[in-house]
Amino acid sequence: MGCKQGVARTRVGYTGGTAPDPTYKRLGDHTESVQTDFDPAAVDYRELLELFWRSHNASRPAWSRQYMSAVFYLDEEQERLASEVKRSLEEAAGRELRTEILSASRFYLAEDYHQKYILQGDRILGQEFRRMYPEFSDFVDSPAAAKVNGYLYGCGSLEQVRTELSSLGLSAKGADHLLSRVRRHGS
């Protein structure tokens, strides 16, 4: 979701449950989830919903509460749109989507090593972002880090990366490395 046009920030964490202060190893009744900050002038919530349902198989039963498919809505408009898009996708596909549509509750940020996971694990790009953002919370909140993490996952086109490359704060070496990774995904 990080490389979607209009998505500014992404954070992974735990929400939807009642257990206090969940962690990956002590999740209680929470669900692993992704929180995004988006610019409604650039992308609307309906597009994010469509991307959400395109990105995973919501017709199979959930493995567990930890790994269930869910939309956590933040207001009535989000709830209305989520129900509407879900119903329309179900009608088009002729099968039920098992996604829960739930009111958002407190979101607990996951441990540092889960944030921008693939970017942190990239030797060249991870190091460049660590240099730009000595404070980990700044790294988590960085739109450029969200974009690069998304590109490393294989989202976004080479053309999109080329358009945004100069705004990502990378060195020439980092930029070349990112382009080569994205080319590899596209081939």
Added chain:
Amino acid sequence: MAPDAPTDTIRADRPLMDIAVPQSLQTACFAFG
């Protein structure tokens, strides 16, 4: 540099994309199963 951005939030070593973040963001939350 974004013309209206408060100067105390701007660091020259940050990516341009991070300096030009729109002020009126909304939040969404999803779990992908």
